[in-house]
Amino acid sequence: MRKVYLDHNATTPVHPEVKQAVAPYLSEMFGNPSSIHWAGRDVRKAVEDARQEIASFFVCQPLEIVLTSSGTESDNLALKGVAFRKGNAGKHIVTSAVEHPAVMNTCRFLEAQGFRVTYVPVNRYGIVEPESVRKAIEKDTILVSIMYANNETGCIMPIEEIGCIAREAEILMHTDAVQATGKIPIDWKSFPVDLLTFSGHKINGLKGAGGLIVRKGIELEAVLHGGHQERGRRGGTENVVGIVGMGKAFSLLRTGMEEEVRETRRLRDRFEKALFDRIPELVLNGHPAERLPNTVNISFRFVEGEALLLNLDMMGIACSSGSACTSGSLEASPILMAMGADPTDAQGALRFSLGMGNTDEDIDYSVDAVEAVVGKLRAMSPIYPREAKVR
Numbered sequence: 001m002r003k004v005y006l007d008h009n010a011t012t013p014v015h016p017e018v019k020q021a022v023a024p025y026l027s028e029m030f031g032n033p034s035s036i037h038w039a040g041r042d043v044r045k046a047v048e049d050a051r052q053e054i055a056s057f058f059v060c061q062p063l064e065i066v067l068t069s070s071g072t073e074s075d076n077l078a079l080k081g082v083a084f085r086k087g088n089a090g091k092h093i094v095t096s097a098v099e100h101p102a103v104m105n106t107c108r109f110l111e112a113q114g115f116r117v118t119y120v121p122v123n124r125y126g127i128v129e130p131e132s133v134r135k136a137i138e139k140d141t142i143l144v145s146i147m148y149a150n151n152e153t154g155c156i157m158p159i160e161e162i163g164c165i166a167r168e169a170e171i172l173m174h175t176d177a178v179q180a181t182g183k184i185p186i187d188w189k190s191f192p193v194d195l196l197t198f199s200g201h202k203i204n205g206l207k208g209a210g211g212l213i214v215r216k217g218i219e220l221e222a223v224l225h226g227g228h229q230e231r232g233r234r235g236g237t238e239n240v241v242g243i244v245g246m247g248k249a250f251s252l253l254r255t256g257m258e259e260e261v262r263e264t265r266r267l268r269d270r271f272e273k274a275l276f277d278r279i280p281e282l283v284l285n286g287h288p289a290e291r292l293p294n295t296v297n298i299s300f301r302f303v304e305g306e307a308l309l310l311n312l313d314m315m316g317i318a319c320s321s322g323s324a325c326t327s328g329s330l331e332a333s334p335i336l337m338a339m340g341a342d343p344t345d346a347q348g349a350l351r352f353s354l355g356m357g358n359t360d361e362d363i364d365y366s367v368d369a370v371e372a373v374v375g376k377l378r379a380m381s382p383i384y385p386r387e388a389k390v391r
């Protein structure tokens with residue numbers, strides 16, 4: 001059976017050159033980068049070279065990068081690090097209603113610690129409007145945290161405008177750029193943001209490596225207390241394999257990102273157009289244009305997204321639905337609900353996210369499969385209007 005991977009926003013395949021680059025660090029290059037003897041020195045150099053690669057990609061200083069285990073850890077470090085360091089100056093944080101759980105649940109934790117959080121709503125396209133952020137800012141706001149691009153819809157937030165609002169108010173600005181990294185060019189020098197989260201496994205690196213860019217001069221409370229690694233900002237022996245892999249992934253992006261974005265967008269647009277041309281009663285979730293080039297989220301009306309996902313899985317196609325199974329019933333995606341989507345439509349939503357390795361043949365196969373499965377499920381659906389054409 002053909003296998004088609006259309007879930008790159010969940011994770012990406014490891015680039016062959018990444019695999020090659022990390023191989024020595026799984027064998028002879030095993031030293032601890034903190035050791036000052038020969039076994040540690042070369043490994044330290046590899047970690048610092050990787051940091052330099054990442055810094056060159058973002059055009060930031062290597063020392064501004066804190067290497068972590070994941071996007072989740074970086075989000076935790078940004079939010080808790082600011083909250084616990086600046087808690088005396090203020091107890092209020094502004095974020096959005098569509099953040100990833102790594103930000104959302106950290107905010108809930110901080111609320112339990114006595115902080116107040118405003119969850120700014122999004123418009124019907126799933127985009128945070130800068131004016132809503134401006135209105136949410138209070139006298140004691142210490143941090144604004146708004147994601148750069150949403151993982152479910154791919155919607156791109158006006159981060160530069162929001163960052164300028166935070167700057168004007170002299171409030172720190174964090175953005176979770178886990179999904180945006182490698183798809184939207186970022187120039188840290190002119191970017192009005194103080195803290196930026198990225199993750200290695202979303203850019204064809206390895207799982208278990210991520211980072212937080214912290215603008216020079218900003219002090220954070222550490223979340224992981226331990227040794228002096230990462231200049232005391234994150235204790236723990238570095239995940240050398242993950243970091244070397246992430247450095248390689250960033251160096252590949254520096255030369256290949258433009259072409260990769262162009263090709264992914266071409267395939268995504270072809271996929272999206274074919275689905276809308278051939279299947280009736282579809283709703284595009286998210287903004288038609290202000291969206292990552294690889295993501296399309298569609299509600300297949302009169303069909304349950306989960307049933308569609310499982311049927312496509314049986315045909316070798318991997319994609320994702322934002323709904324969660326709670327106590328045996330399906331809950332529609334909170335992201336789509338925050339956008340004001342019809343709850344039944346939201347339950348019929350699927351996210352397809354493309355990336356390295358996808359081909360025109362994958363798209364042809366997937367469009368045929370989706371059309372066939374939607375037709376089958378609608379034919380069995382008691383809610384599908386019979387006068388509509390069953391396909």
Ligand SMILES: Cc1ncc(COP(=O)(O)O)c(C=O)c1O
Pocket residue numbers: 009010069070071072073075100102147149150151176178179199200201210
């Ligand atoms: C927007 C966003 N933030 C954070 C994360 C968490 O990243 P990681 O899997 O590296 O912990 C993800 C992962 O899906 C994400 O999409």
